[in-house]
Amino acid sequence: MEQKKLILIEIEKCRKEMNDLSKHLDLSSDEVVSISRQLDKLLNQFEKAR
Known part of the structure; x- marks a missing residue:
């Protein structure tokens, strides 16, 4: 499965x-x-992967 x-x-x-x-x-x-901080990190990772 791809990263995003x-x-x-x-x-x-x-x-x-x-x-x-x-x-x-x-x-x-x-x-x-x-959990909110973890979510923030994931959202940042997703934005970088775009």
Whole structure:
């Protein structure tokens, strides 16, 4: 699978996890912030791969 598709799959996993966590935790919780940072990194990787 090409790099961009793999990154997109990881982005969607991260988004889902962040949304699920944010339903039960405060948006400023360590867990949500950590996933958000991970998502930011993936989005940056995707932009570089374009």
